[in-house]
């Protein structure tokens with residue numbers, strides 16, 4: 001167990017898949033949680049936790065709920081690819097409310113970003129955390145925006161943020177792509193503990209993936225500064241999963257997988273990288 005933060009932690013998206021995982025693991029650490037979601041919490045409340053139904057679009061309520069909190073673990077919002085109008089409220093306006101709350105409370109934001117903010121990087125690449133954003137849909141675009149919001153509030157207001165580009169946080173990996181992208185629930189929980197309790201973070205990025213041997217895509221992030229080292233690995237699943245591929249060339253070409261092929265309308269893939277001056 002780590003020492004509990006001095007102030008309560010505000011957890012958004014608490015009723016979701018990862019929200020429920022973190023509600024339990026952070027409560028087990030002895031932390032006090034102020035939880036919210038647009039849908040009710042579907043389980044008995046963990047120890048030292050309160051829960052309020054709220055829409056991230058409702059800035060007044062978000063500001064009020066965050067009062068007195070020292071960190072905001074922000075998981076709430078649209079978590080898959082959806083039409084732009086559906087993403088807009090929770091992920092764009094809602095993010096602004098989260099950062100305004102953080103500014104007022106001098107709270108650190110732990111933002112559940114996503115690999116889909118960089119989804120159109122090819123799987124043959126090895127990219128550092130400072131790579132170009134190449135979002136693979138409106139959802140991924142909203143995550144790039146969220147990370148940039150963190151930079152804005154750090155440089156302008158001194159608000160700290162840890163932007164976790166989560167790969168695939170599942171109970172266990174279920175396809176070949178996840179041999180690279182899987183993040184175990186245990187590693188996720190330990191990462192959030194490190195991100196909240198680290199003395200200083202500035203605005204930084206961590207790849208949210210376990211210690212996967214095939215994890216050659218992502219490197220150079222802030223994990224060492226936060227004191228986080230993943231301990232789980234997708235490697236033991238390699239035998240059963242390496243053949244679990246889709247057969248879709250767009251999906252298999254890019255890090256974002258199936259999100260890249262959703263609604264894809266190019267006749268041939270773009271050349272790798274940005275600024276290729278129109279060369280196809």
Ligand SMILES: NC(=O)c1ccc[n+]([C@@H]2O[C@H](COP(=O)([O-])OP(=O)(O)OC[C@H]3O[C@@H](n4cnc5c(N)ncnc54)[C@H](O)[C@@H]3O)[C@@H](O)[C@H]2O)c1
Nearest residue numbers: 013016017018038055056075076077079090112166168169
């Ligand atoms: N699970 C993964 O593998 C993964 C990968 C990359 C990023 N992420 C990010 O991590 C976070 C949690 O993911 P998850 O898998 O638990 O998703 P989830 O969809 O289960 O949880 C998201 C929660 O946000 C809530 N929400 C949606 N709109 C809202 C609104 N307008 N106001 C308030 N709450 C609202 C939903 O009710 C839901 O409970 C998300 O931000 C997601 O984008 C998850």
